[in-house]
Each structure stands twice: as C-alpha cells, then as structure tokens.
Amino acid sequence: MTQDDASIPLDHYRNAQQIAFAPLTFQAARVALERGVLAAVEKSRKRGITIAEVAEAAGLERYAVRVLLEGCLSLDLVSYEPTERSEHGAEGRYRLTLSGKLMLHDPLVGINMRFVHDVCYRGAFDLERAIDEKRPAGLEVFGSWPTIYAGLSELPVQVKKSWFDFDHVYSDGVFPVVAKQVLGARPKNLLDVGGNTGKWAVLCTGLDPDLRITILDHPGQLAVATRNAHEAGCADRIGAHPIDLLDHTQPFPLGYDAVWMSQCLDCFSEADIVEILRRGRAALAPGGVLYVLESFWDRQASEIGRNAVTALSLYFTCMANGTSRMYHSDDLRQCVEAAGLVLGSETELGSHTLFSCTAA
Amino acid sequence: MTQDDASIPLDHYRNAQQIAFAPLTFQAARVALERGVLAAVEKSRKRGITIAEVAEAAGLERYAVRVLLEGCLSLDLVSYEPTERSEHGAEGRYRLTLSGKLMLHDPLVGINMRFVHDVCYRGAFDLERAIDEKRPAGLEVFGSWPTIYAGLSELPVQVKKSWFDFDHVYSDGVFPVVAKQVLGARPKNLLDVGGNTGKWAVLCTGLDPDLRITILDHPGQLAVATRNAHEAGCADRIGAHPIDLLDHTQPFPLGYDAVWMSQCLDCFSEADIVEILRRGRAALAPGGVLYVLESFWDRQASEIGRNAVTALSLYFTCMANGTSRMYHSDDLRQCVEAAGLVLGSETELGSHTLFSCTAA
Numbered sequence: 001m002t003q004d005d006a007s008i009p010l011d012h013y014r015n016a017q018q019i020a021f022a023p024l025t026f027q028a029a030r031v032a033l034e035r036g037v038l039a040a041v042e043k044s045r046k047r048g049i050t051i052a053e054v055a056e057a058a059g060l061e062r063y064a065v066r067v068l069l070e071g072c073l074s075l076d077l078v079s080y081e082p083t084e085r086s087e088h089g090a091e092g093r094y095r096l097t098l099s100g101k102l103m104l105h106d107p108l109v110g111i112n113m114r115f116v117h118d119v120c121y122r123g124a125f126d127l128e129r130a131i132d133e134k135r136p137a138g139l140e141v142f143g144s145w146p147t148i149y150a151g152l153s154e155l156p157v158q159v160k161k162s163w164f165d166f167d168h169v170y171s172d173g174v175f176p177v178v179a180k181q182v183l184g185a186r187p188k189n190l191l192d193v194g195g196n197t198g199k200w201a202v203l204c205t206g207l208d209p210d211l212r213i214t215i216l217d218h219p220g221q222l223a224v225a226t227r228n229a230h231e232a233g234c235a236d237r238i239g240a241h242p243i244d245l246l247d248h249t250q251p252f253p254l255g256y257d258a259v260w261m262s263q264c265l266d267c268f269s270e271a272d273i274v275e276i277l278r279r280g281r282a283a284l285a286p287g288g289v290l291y292v293l294e295s296f297w298d299r300q301a302s303e304i305g306r307n308a309v310t311a312l313s314l315y316f317t318c319m320a321n322g323t324s325r326m327y328h329s330d331d332l333r334q335c336v337e338a339a340g341l342v343l344g345s346e347t348e349l350g351s352h353t354l355f356s357c358t359a360a
Numbered sequence: 361m362t363q364d365d366a367s368i369p370l371d372h373y374r375n376a377q378q379i380a381f382a383p384l385t386f387q388a389a390r391v392a393l394e395r396g397v398l399a400a401v402e403k404s405r406k407r408g409i410t411i412a413e414v415a416e417a418a419g420l421e422r423y424a425v426r427v428l429l430e431g432c433l434s435l436d437l438v439s440y441e442p443t444e445r446s447e448h449g450a451e452g453r454y455r456l457t458l459s460g461k462l463m464l465h466d467p468l469v470g471i472n473m474r475f476v477h478d479v480c481y482r483g484a485f486d487l488e489r490a491i492d493e494k495r496p497a498g499l500e501v502f503g504s505w506p507t508i509y510a511g512l513s514e515l516p517v518q519v520k521k522s523w524f525d526f527d528h529v530y531s532d533g534v535f536p537v538v539a540k541q542v543l544g545a546r547p548k549n550l551l552d553v554g555g556n557t558g559k560w561a562v563l564c565t566g567l568d569p570d571l572r573i574t575i576l577d578h579p580g581q582l583a584v585a586t587r588n589a590h591e592a593g594c595a596d597r598i599g600a601h602p603i604d605l606l607d608h609t610q611p612f613p614l615g616y617d618a619v620w621m622s623q624c625l626d627c628f629s630e631a632d633i634v635e636i637l638r639r640g641r642a643a644l645a646p647g648g649v650l651y652v653l654e655s656f657w658d659r660q661a662s663e664i665g666r667n668a669v670t671a672l673s674l675y676f677t678c679m680a681n682g683t684s685r686m687y688h689s690d691d692l693r694q695c696v697e698a699a700g701l702v703l704g705s706e707t708e709l710g711s712h713t714l715f716s717c718t719a720a
Contacts, residue, residue: 008458014664016462019389019435020472021671022382024480027487028674029379034488063629064491067673067685070657074667075379082658098368102376112380120384121485125477127387128394131424269423297430298442304374307434311381313427314388325427 018074023121028071029103030117035060037068038104041078041096048081048093069094077103108169112308115166115315118159123319130318138318147246147321149267153220168199170295171263174352175203181347181354182291183208187257191216191283193276194245194264198225198238205234214239214253248275252283259283262293267316269323270335277339281359290341292355296329299353309351329353378434383481388431389463390477395420397428398464401438401456408441408453429454437463468529472668475526475675478519483679490678498678507606507681509627513580528559530655531623534712535563541707541714542651543568547617551576551643553636554605554624558585558598565594574599574613608635612643619643622653627676629683630695637699641719650701652715656689659713669711689713 018025032038040057041049051069055062072078077100082092096104103109123138130137136147142159145151155163182190183204188211192201195215205211215225215238222240229238243250245268252259259280265273280290297309313325329346332355336343341357378385392398400417401409411429415422432438437460442452456464463469483498490497496507502519505511515523542550543564548571552561555575565571575585575598582600589598603610605628612619619640625633640650657669673685689706692715696703701717 008462010662010664012458013462013466014667015436015459016466016469017472017664017668019382019386019437019459019463020469021476021668022379022386023476023484024487024671024674024678026379026382026386027484027678031488031491060491061494063683063685064677067670067677068491070670070685071674074663074670076375077379098372099375099379102368102373103379106373106376109376109380112377116381116383117485122482124383124387125481127384128391131391131420131428134421302370303434304370304377307374308377308381310427310430310434311384314384314431317424317427318384318387323423325423325430 021074025071025075026113026116028068029075029077030113032068032072032077033103033110033113035068037065038072038077038096038100041069041094042101042104044093044095046095048095050091050093052091054094072100075099108308111162111165111169114162118162119166120315120319124314127314127318130322133322135322136317136319137322139320147267148319149218149221149321151220152218153224164197167196167263170351171199174293174349175200175262177349178293178347178352178354179204179207182258182260183211185258185289187211187288189213189256189285190258190260191252191256191280193252193259193261193280194267195225196221198228200260200262201225201238202229202232202234205229205237206232212237212239214241214256216241216243216245216252218242218244245276246272248272248279250279252279254283255285256283257285257288259288259290260293261291263295265292265332265335266294266326267321267324269321270331272323273332273335274338277335277341277357281339281341281357284359288358289344290357292332292336292357293349293352294332294355295326295351296332296353297326298328298330299348300351305351381434385431385435386473386476388428389435389437390473392428392432392437393463393470393473395428397425398432398437398456398460401429401454402461402464404453404455406455408455410451410453412451414454432460435459468668471522471525471529474522478522479526480675480679484674487674487678490682493682495682496677496679497682499680507627508679509578509581509681511580512578513584524557527556527623530711531559534653534709535560535622537709538653538707538712538714539564539567542618542620543571545618545649547571547648549573549616550618550620551612551616551640553612553619553621553640554627555585556581558588560620560622561585561598562589562592562594565589565597566592572597572599574601574616576601576603576605576612578602578604605636606632608632608639610639612639614643615645616643617645617648619648619650620653621651623655625652625692625695626654626686627681627684629681630691632683633692633695634698637695637701637717641699641701641717644719648718649704650717652692652696652717653709653712654692654715655686655711656692656713657686658688658690659708660711665711 036058040054055065078094122141126137192215201213219242229235300306309326316324340360345356347354396418400414415425438454482501486497552575561573579602589595660666669686676684700720705716707714
C-alpha cells in the first residue's frame with residue numbers, strides 16, 4: 001500500500017504525510033505566529049501579500065518569511081496564488097485561511113501551542129523512553145525531579161508561564177459556575193486537594209465570607225498559593241497543609257464538609273487515584289461531599305475537545321509523571337467505587353464534568 | 361474569533377488544534393508505529409481490538425497502549441468504537457483507518473517520519489534561533505560543524521541511517537530513468553558535483569563502460585563514495601576531488617562533457633547557487649551539458665508532494681545550513697541565467713525536474 005495505490009483517497013495520504021512532517025511544520029506555524037508573519041498576511045486581507053512585503057512588515061529576512069510561509073501553506077494556515085513571474089522570480093500572493101485566523105486569534109489555540117512548545121516539545125522526544133522506564137523521562141530537560149509537580153515552582157520563567165496559562169485557561173471559565181453549585185450546599189470548610197496557586201480557594205472565600213479552606217499541595221506550590229491569598233486579602237481563611245499526595249501513609253486533615261479535587265486526579269495513576277479518594281473520603285465530616293472536577297475525553301462536545309484532552313495524556317506520560325492520563329468517565333467512576341464512595345450526581349459543565357460523591 | 365464563533369467551520373478549528381498539539385501526537389504515532397501497536401490493530405481487521413489485547417500483542421503496558429492509541433485516534437490513524445462497559449471499565453475497540461494503513465505500509469511515510477524524528481526533531485526546537493542567527497542552530501544537537509554536510513560522516517549511526525534512507529529514497533526511483541537520458545549524449549567524462557555516497561557514479565559507470573567520473577564533495581563523503589566504488593568494482597573510473605563547494609575561489613576541475621548536480625543546489629542559498637553554477641559552467645568542455653536535477657515545489661503532481669518538499673525547506677533552515685531551501689522552478693531558472701548558462705530543456709520525471717543547460 002503506497003501513495004500510488006489508487007484505492008486510497010488522497011486526503012488519507014495527505015494526513016499521513018502531514019503527521020510525518022508535523023514537528024517541522026509545527027515550528028514553522030509557531031514562529032510565523034510569534035514573529036508577526038501571520039499577522040502581516042492577515043492585514044493584507046483579500047488583496048494578499050508577497051514574501052517581500054511580509055518581510056518588510058515583520059522585520060525578517062525574505063528567506064525566513066519564505067520557509068515559514070511555505071510551511072504554513074502545507075498546514076492550510078495560508079493559501080498561495082501564483083501571480084505573473086516578476087523580476088524577483090516567483091512572486092505569488094499569500095492570504096490567511098480560516099485555520100490561520102484561528103491560530104492568530106483563538107486564545108485556546110495559542111495557549112495550547114505555547115504549552116506544547118515551551119513545556120512539552122523537547123521532552124516529547126523521549127516519549128518512548130518514558131513508556132519503557134515508566135517515568136516522565138522528558139522532564140530531564142528541566143531537572144531531576146520525580147514528577148513535574150515537585151519542580152513546578154523552579155521551572156524556567158517562560159516554561160512556568162506557559163504551564164500556568166494552560167492550567168488556568170481550562171479552569172477559569174468553569175470555576176465561577178461550579179463554585180455556585182459547591183457553595184450552594186453551604187459548607188463551613190473545604191479541603192482543596194492539589195490547590196495549586198490558590199485560584200479556587202481565593203474565588204470561594206470571596207463568594208462566601210464564612211468559608212474556611214485548607215489547601216493541600218507541594219510546599220513550593222503552597223508558598224505561591226499563600227502569597228496569592230495574602231494579596232487577595234483572604235489569607236486568614238485559607239490554610240496551607242504541605243503533603244506529598246503520592247505518599248498514601250500521610251492522612252489528609254479531617255472533618256471537612258467539602259473535599260475538592262479539581263484537575264487533580266488526572267495527575268495520578270488509577271491505583272493512586274483510589275488511594276487519594278480513600279484519604280479524601282476519610283477527611284469528610286458526616287454528610288460531607290467529595291467533588292471531582294475533570295475533563296473526560298468521552299464527555300467532550302466534539303472531536304476537537306476530545307483530541308485536545310487525549311493529546312494532554314501524552315504530556316502526562318513524557319513530562320508530568322509517566323503514569324497518569326486524561327481519563328474516560330468510566331475509568332474514574334470505577335475508582336470512585338473502589339474508594340468506598342458513592343457517585344451521587346454528575347453535572348456536565350461544558351468541557352468539564354463534576355462528580356459529587358458521598359461516603360458509601 | 362474563537363471556537364465559539366459559529367461562522368468558522370469546525371474542520372478549521374480542528375486543524376488549528378491539531379497543529380497546536382502536533383509534536384505530542386507525532387511522537388504517539390511514531391512510537392505506535394515502531395512498537396507494534398498499529399500492527400496489532402491492523403491484525404484485528406474489522407473485528408477491532410481492545411487496549412488489553414493490543415498490550416498483550418505488542419508486549420507493552422496497557423497504560424502505554426492507551427495513551428498511544430488515544431493520540432493516534434486524534435490523528436485519525438485509528439478509529440474507536442465504544443462497546444458495553446465491562447468489568448475493566450471503558451473497553452472500546454480500535455480499528456486501523458486508511459491513514460493508519462499508509463503510516464504502517466507506505467515506505468515514504470515511514471522514511472519521512474524517521475528522518476524527521478532522528479535528524480530534525482530536536483533541532484527544530486531552535487528554528488526561530490536559526491532564522492535569527494542565519495545558521496543551522498539546531499545542528500548543535502549533534503556537533504559544532506557550520507553545516508550538516510561537514511559532519512555527515514560523524515553523525516550518530518541511527519541519525520546517519522535515517523538521513524541517507526531519506527536522501528536515497530528520493531533519488532533511487534529517478535536515477536535509472538535520468539541516467540539513460542544523460543548517458544544518451546555519450547559523454548566521455550562526467551563531473552558529479554556533491555556526489556555524496558557515489559550512488560550516481562556507480563550507476564553510470566555500470567551503464568557505460570567507457571565513462572569516467574570525478575566526484576566533488578567533502579573529504580568525509582568522498583571516503584564513503586570511494587569505498588562504495590571499490591565494492592562495486594569501478595574505482596578505476598571514479599575519481600575523488602575534495603572541495604568545499606562554498607569556497608567560490610576554488611575552481612572545479614575542467615574539461616567535462618557533462619556536469620551533474622543532483623539534489624545538490626537545494627543545499628545552498630541562491631547567491632551561492634549562482635557561484636556554483638558559474639564554476640560548473642567553467643568546468644564544461646566545448647559542447648558540454650550541465651544538468652540540474654531538483655524537486656521543485658511548484659512542479660509536484662499534488663499538494664501532498666508540494667507539502668513534503670516545502671517541509672524539507674525547514675530542515676535546511678534549522679539543521680542543514682540555515683540558508684537554503686527547496687526551490688520554486690522560477691528561482692532556479694533565474695540562477696541559471698545569472699550564471700551565464702542557457703536552459704536548453706526541462707524534463708519532468710515524477711517529483712523531479714531535470715534542467716539541461718549549456719554555456720551562454
């Protein structure tokens with residue numbers, strides 16, 4: 001079976017070839033985005049723009065603009081129309097496609113691309129080794145921590161920014177909506193497992209002046225969360241409890257009306273998830289509720305959402321921990337049961353699903 | 361303009377997102393190919409196969425198979441059909457798509473992918489720096505040569521293999537056809553500029569028992585070419601002339617009926633191409649012909665060929681020399697004129713074009 005096999009439609013061959021060259025063309029698209037090449041093409045609108053004109057607008061050599069735009073052409077980010085041969089040789093005009101407009105303006109696409117380049121690109125080279133060694137072998141690019149969470153606060157500035165931009169963009173939209181539901185049950189206190197920079201804790205203490213929150217996380221993350229709580233003026237109601245969530249001999253603090261795990265369990269293998277859920281169950285006060293907020297790949301509205309979620313699993317394999325992934329909702333339902341919890345309700349919140357669980 | 365903008369068709373959003381995650385999914389596809397995951401899926405044919413069954417067939421952990429296949433799903437290399445929930449959680453069946461079949465069996469796709477992974481992947485991270493510094497900054501991954509040609513014979517074994525597999529696959533098909541045309545003019549001697557491993561020289565001396573060939577190349581490449589000529593029993597008619605093609609003060613040896621430049625000029629900037637063509641013109645005996653064999657991106661039969669050719673330009677930028685690219689036929693026609701040559705004929709040979717030129 002080859003490209004000459006007439007029984008294979010050309011778009012399949014095009015897809016296979018596009019995958020084969022993807023790292024090179026990804027970089028062309030990224031540099032064209034970051035260095036104003038796509039923006040210059042957009043500005044020309046329907047008239048289109050030549051290589052020489054883009055070079056002037058973007059302040060780049062013609063050679064650079066040429067290889068970048070030809071790479072973008074192969075990705076359908078721009079279109080090309082040959083014009084009459086001029087004294088400068090081939091002088092066709094480039095125009096931005098709808099895919100190109102999305103790459104320029106859709107905030108999610110840009111954040112995903114910067115996350116993949118800054119955080120994942122180099123380490124993804126070692127995906128195969130990560131699988132064989134059952135650890136995030138690609139993380140060696142940045143340091144010798146066992147997981148990325150242990151080193152998060154020490155990552156290079158740009159890498160850290162791209163990591164947090166990515167982390168936050170997926171929760172920023174859903175947090176206000178889900179906070180209403182969680183706080184509607186009037187919990188007196190909430191245990192925020194893997195609370196990261198304290199975004200959720202600051203939001204909730206702002207919405208409910210009586211609520212007290214304890215954040216569990218690595219010491220490095222807690223320092224950031226505590227600083228953020230101070231800046232938001234709610235540090236008196238946000239406590240910090242350092243913990244290694246992978247050390248299942250360390251109990252969680254006890255007696256919480258709500259235990260909150262948002263975008264947290266996807267950082268662990270299923271065996272560890274069961275243990276963390278068990279410790280979360282033990283932390284519940286009588287009548288308390290354990291909440292799990294996750295993006296499940298089977299619950300996305302379209303293939304596009306599903307593809308973004310499953311691609312993220314590869315980040316977990318090569319960079320984050322080597323053992324976790326973005327889950328199917330069935331996988332997590334099984335973990336909930338295995339941890340002695342009962343799944344009371346499932347709420348769909350766009351790309352996220354909220355599980356509300358009680359002790360069995 | 362965002363994904364919520366209903367005026368943008370979803371396939372554009374899907375394309376932009378697929379580009380954003382491309383390095384991660386490229387690695388998933390690559391590892392799935394190299395480690396027997398795609399082969400196991402193909403074996404299941406229409407019945408389809410579960411994660412657990414692939415894990416057993418490929419000798420990998422279920423976790424690894426899962427993240428790899430979900431990545432392949434986002435690239436349409438496999439399809440997924442959920443089945444009844446079993447005791448093992450989500451147990452859908454995967455099947456190979458036509459794109460997946462091409463990835464498994466099309467030799468060009470596999471060779472391209474290995475070339476991109478082994479030779480280009482890590483250095484492509486530095487594409488932006490290569491553009492700014494006007495040199496192949498990504499080559500630092502392998503050594504401190506000014507161009508990849510200077511270090512070719514010293515590259516790691518696997519990298520070198522992928523480089524030559526790639527180089528040869530694009531010439532193997534066309535060489536026998538074009539040799540007939542070139543030798544039809546009965547040249548007594550031929551100057552093989554950038555003769556690399558001597559494939560062309562060995563082929564031609566085998567076809568014409570009277571022909572003498574001189575190969576021009578870096579000393580490292582000449583050592584390989586000479587060894588190959590010895591093995592083929594034609595070393596007495598193949599001479600080796602070490603040269604730095606970028607040093608335009610070094611003349612070529614003179615008096616050749618044919619001067620041959622195959623997949624050579626794309627390794628140089630247009631300014632250097634003009635100088636090399638001038639030196640080639642000077643090397644012609646009266647009535648001699650200078651041949652240029654290239655893959656022009658405007659002369660490919662389909663977008664697929666064009667995309668492969670333009671993606672290759674990015675390799676030249678970040679890995680090979682920082683200044684060259686795969687050319688438009690108009691670009692090279694201009695260089696031919698500027699070098700004082702007359703383009704006599706153009707012959708289309710599938711993905712290649714042969715220029716036959718004489719001194720003006």
